[in-house]
Amino acid sequence: MRIFHKYQPLLIAKHVKGFFSGRLYIHGRGAFSYTMGLLVMPENAKARHKETVLEINRLIAQMQIPSATA
Template sequence: MKVNRPSTLRVFKKYQPRQIAKFAKGFFNARIFIAGLGRFRVIEGKVVAYQCLKAEQKVLIAASEINKMVSELSHPKNLTA
């Protein structure tokens, strides 16, 4: 049985949700590391915390914030005057 493993690993030295969201939107399966927060996975364009990190509130807040940013980048608001 072949397992699809994420092959891309990206390290972010700072927590910048917009930059991370741009990366997550472009890569559907990847691994990322954010300094100060830890490891995350990108699954189908969404950022997910590893099981061992899900107990930490700041990790869940960061993942939620990044995923909101991904959805905003995917569906931009129309600016009509």
């Protein structure tokens, strides 16, 4: 389990994408689990939890889009 003492979405997204499955804790936001390289939405998630999951998963999706180089 990885513990993040500050909410840094990009760092968390890189961790989730790199380790593929596991659990993490974000101070002030709570515990999260991830599988297949994406955060999993818990059944009884509160609004702040949902926002965090959606934001991290959106960043992971953006990292997977190849950037066009000229």
